[in-house]
Amino acid sequence: xxxxxxxxxxxxxxxxxxxxxxxxxxxxxxxxxxxxxxxxxxxxxxxxxxxxxxxxxxxxxxxxxxxxxxxxxxxxxxxxxxxxxxxxxxxxxxxxxxxxxxxxxxxxxxxxxxxxxxxxxxxxxxxxxxxxxxxxxxxxxxxxxxxxxxxxxxxxxxxxxxxxxxxxxxxxxxxxxxxxxxxxxxxxxxxxxxxxxxxxxxxxxxxxxxxxxxxxxxxxxxxxxxxxxxxxxxxxxxxxxxxxxxxxxxxxxxxxxxxxxxx
Amino acid sequence: xxxxxxxxxxxxxxxxxxxxxxxxxxxxxxxxxxxxxxxxxxxxxxxxxxxxxxxxxxxxxxxxxxxxxxxxxxxxxxxxxxxxxxxxxxxxxxxxxxxxxxxxxxxxxxxxxxxxxxxxxxxxxxxxxxxxxxxxxxxxxxxxxxxxxxxxxxxxxxxxxxxxxxxxxxxxxxxxxxxxxxxxxxxxxxxxxxxxxxxxxxxxxxxxxxxxxxxxxxxxxxxxxxxxxxxxxxxxxxxxxxxxxxxxxxxxxxxx
Numbered sequence: 001x002x003x004x005x006x007x008x009x010x011x012x013x014x015x016x017x018x019x020x021x022x023x024x025x026x027x028x029x030x031x032x033x034x035x036x037x038x039x040x041x042x043x044x045x046x047x048x049x050x051x052x053x054x055x056x057x058x059x060x061x062x063x064x065x066x067x068x069x070x071x072x073x074x075x076x077x078x079x080x081x082x083x084x085x086x087x088x089x090x091x092x093x094x095x096x097x098x099x100x101x102x103x104x105x106x107x108x109x110x111x112x113x114x115x116x117x118x119x120x121x122x123x124x125x126x127x128x129x130x131x132x133x134x135x136x137x138x139x140x141x142x143x144x145x146x147x148x149x150x151x152x153x154x155x156x157x158x159x160x161x162x163x164x165x166x167x168x169x170x171x172x173x174x175x176x177x178x179x180x181x182x183x184x185x186x187x188x189x190x191x192x193x194x195x196x197x198x199x200x201x202x203x204x205x206x207x208x209x210x211x212x213x214x215x216x217x218x219x220x221x222x223x224x225x226x227x228x229x230x231x232x233x234x235x236x237x238x239x240x241x242x243x244x245x246x247x248x249x250x251x252x253x254x255x256x257x258x259x260x261x262x263x
Numbered sequence: 264x265x266x267x268x269x270x271x272x273x274x275x276x277x278x279x280x281x282x283x284x285x286x287x288x289x290x291x292x293x294x295x296x297x298x299x300x301x302x303x304x305x306x307x308x309x310x311x312x313x314x315x316x317x318x319x320x321x322x323x324x325x326x327x328x329x330x331x332x333x334x335x336x337x338x339x340x341x342x343x344x345x346x347x348x349x350x351x352x353x354x355x356x357x358x359x360x361x362x363x364x365x366x367x368x369x370x371x372x373x374x375x376x377x378x379x380x381x382x383x384x385x386x387x388x389x390x391x392x393x394x395x396x397x398x399x400x401x402x403x404x405x406x407x408x409x410x411x412x413x414x415x416x417x418x419x420x421x422x423x424x425x426x427x428x429x430x431x432x433x434x435x436x437x438x439x440x441x442x443x444x445x446x447x448x449x450x451x452x453x454x455x456x457x458x459x460x461x462x463x464x465x466x467x468x469x470x471x472x473x474x475x476x477x478x479x480x481x482x483x484x485x486x487x488x489x490x491x492x493x494x495x496x497x498x499x500x501x502x503x504x505x506x507x508x509x510x511x512x513x514x515x516x517x518x519x
Contacts, residue, residue, distance in 0.1 A: 149349045156317045157366045158337040167365065171353045248352045248394055 036218040045222040053207075058226060060202040061192055064120060065234070068127020069188035073181055075128065076135025083136075084143035085165070097136065105130045105191065109198040123195040123203065130191030131184035138180030142173025175249045178242045185234045193227070264330075266418055266450040267293040267316070271325035274311050284475035285311040288325070291469055291478060293418075293452060298444055300453045300465035304511065308476025309454045313422045316452065317343050330417055339367050342411030342449075344421040348403035350395040356382070356406050357391040363414045374413060381409045384443060401432040405439070412447065421453045425460070434492055437463055445489060459495060462486075462503045470510050480510055 018038050024030070025037040032040055048054035082089045083097070109126050116122035146169050154164045196205025204223050211219040274286040285308040293299045303309055314320035316327055318337040327334045329341065342363075350359045357378060364374045382388055385405040395403055404424055411419055424440075425433045437460060444451060455461050461468045462484055470480035484503055486494060494500055 147349075149345055149347060150351065152314075152317075152319055153343070153345065153349045154366070155319045155337050156341065156343040157363050158318075158339050159366045163366055167362070168351070171351070174353075248396070250352075250396065 033215045033217050036221055040218040041221040041225065044216070044218040045225065048219070048222060054204075054223075054226065057202055057204050057207045058230070060120075061189075061196070061204040062230065064123040064127055064192040064195070064203065065185075065189045065230075067120075067124045068192055069131050069185055071124065072128030072131030072188060072191075073135040073184045076132040076180070076184070077139050077177065080136040080139025081143060084140045084169075101133050101137070105133070106194045109191075109195050112195065113199040118199050118201050123192050123200055126195035127188040127191035130194075131188040134180040134183040134187060135177070138176040139173060142176025143169050145176070146172045175246055175251065178238070178246055182235065182238050182242070185238050186231055189227070189231055189234065264295045265292045265328075266295045266297070266330060267291075267452065268328045268331075269316075269325070270328070272312075272315065272322050272327060273324040274308065274315065274320070275323045286315075286322075287475035287477045289476070289478055290325075291481065293450055293467075296448045296450055297467065298451045298453065298465050299467045299469060300455060300461035301469045301471055302455055302458055302461040302507065303471030303476070304456060304473055307471045307473035309456075309471060310422060311476070312471075313343075313420055313452075313454055316418075316420055317341055339414065340417040342414070342416035342419045344404070344407050344411045344419070344424045346423045346426050348395070348400075348407040350403055350406055350410075352395050355392050355394050356387065356398070359395065359406055360409045360413055362410055367414060369414060377415075378409070378413055381412055384446065385409050385439065399432075400428050401436055404428065404436065408440070408443065412443075412449070416449070418450045418452065421451065423455055424453075426455070433460075438492065440464065441489060458504050458507050459500075462500065462507070463490060463495060468503070468507060470507055472511070480507070482507060 022037050022039060025035060030037075036044075045054075079093075079097075083094060084090075106126075108129060112122045112126050112129075116125055146164075150168055150172070151164065154168050159167070192203065193205035193208075196203040197209055200206045204227060208220055208223050211217075211223070269289055269291050272286055272289040273284070276283045276285055289312070291299075301309055301312065311320065315322050316329075316334060318334045318341070321335065329338065334341075351362065354362065360378045360382065361371055361374060363369075364371055379388070379391070382391060385408060387402065387405055387409070390398065390402070395406070398406065407424070411421075425436045428436060441464060453461070453464060462482075465484055468480075468482040468484060469478050470482065471477070472479050482503060486497075486499060
């Protein structure tokens with residue numbers, strides 16, 4: 001009963017804020033090129049999808065994001081593992097990693113366009129660069145955070161280092177890795193959009209740029225709406241994977257508890 | 264036959280403020296199938312002793328032998344129960360119990376039945392597919408005991424295994440441990456800071472004093488088994504506890 005009431009309240013709140021927005025724009029006669037009414041945004045959305053324009057750019061951006069995410073997180077995971085397991089790798093590479101990390105990665109986008117052109121390649125690389133660090137850092141921390149008692153248990157069983165890695169360190173690092181993936185997914189989307197801003201032939205970021213030149217603010221709003229839905233859905237995908245893999249993690253159980261209350 | 268022989272064992276730790284002597288020239292032996300408790304206040308080197316016997320810490324001087332061979336590295340014929348259950352949360356009860364089998368590649372097939380028998384010994388039948396977080400503290404520690412027994416080790420090392428449990432559960436676990444021990448007759452070295460627990464469980468109590476850790480007494484407990492909890496109220500129980508506690512009082516240590 002309580003959950004039903006909460007769902008109703010959520011819908012009510014959503015509808016009333018849309019209506020309030022529509023009313024405010026109409027009453028104060030705000031020009032569309034400054035702040036469009038929700039009805040204008042909805043029309044732009046409809047037009048975009050009816051013409052097939054949005055689908056084309058959306059699929060392009062999605063492809064860049066997912067490819068960049070996979071590439072960046074795989075690299076981050078493997079390098080993070082190498083740094084966590086090998087003192088020499090850590091000693092020689094970690095200073096550069098820290099240096100590189102403090103650099104805003106999106107600032108590299110223009111350079112990457114110069115190197116790799118306007119095609120898919122440069123957007124994927126940019127997305128991967130941004131998605132790389134959360135995975136690297138989280139994998140590193142996760143693999144190093146194995147509890148001393150658990151390590152002693154494995155040692156007392158005469159486990160080899162590789163057994164300790166596979167049976168203890170790696171599963172122990174999974175909550176960290178999943179948290180990294182969570183961030184990396186959104187970061188990859190940001191990286192892809194920024195790369196499109198800098199220069200691309202297709203994609204929602206490029207679309208926003210061209211709409212901006214044409215003062216099509218309703219169009220921009222509609223694309224922003226799509227982007228936030230895309231971000232939300234990508235994040236949900238990660239959460240679903242996380243729930244399947246980390247069913248044993250205490251923080252995952254807390255999250256389930258919270259969601260039960262929220263509904 | 265001697266299961267454990269410890270000879271002139273010393274352990275020094277070097278810290279920032281110089282060296283600390285955790286153990287000083289400890290010697291004792293444990294017979295096959297004997298239950299020996301080591302009792303002492305915190306900081307007396309109990310855990311150091313356990314780590315040396317488990318082979319995860321090398322001694323500075325002297326040696327410890329298990330069934331005649333020196334313990335230098337971790338061995339496969341030792342079962343260890345730690346202060347906390349140390350169960351792996353991503354493994355269910357059965358998989359946790361089978362961890363030593365997986366690590367030592369002994370083959371799960373032949374050990375499934377042994378695991379189930381042990382789980383019924385600790386009264387956890389029906390919980391094999393549960394995960395650690397679904398169990399109470401006492402149940403988790405019973406899983407840990409089962410895990411320590413699965414590969415049929417020559418010796419069971421227990422490091423204050425019931426220290427984190429509430430008093431009632433602790434008494435229950437003491438009874439259970441006695442039952443398991445009477446049934447399996449393993450050699451047990453049980454470390455605790457509770458004098459009554461040591462006297463209740465053990466055939467022999469070694470009294471360890473801190474800084475530096477050394478054995479100052481070796482008490483034979485001649486109370487017949489199986490011992491019920493009421494034994495603690497029997498007239499023959501108190502003198503053991505008193506005589507052990509006096510040794511700590513004499514050294515100016517106030518600890519249970």
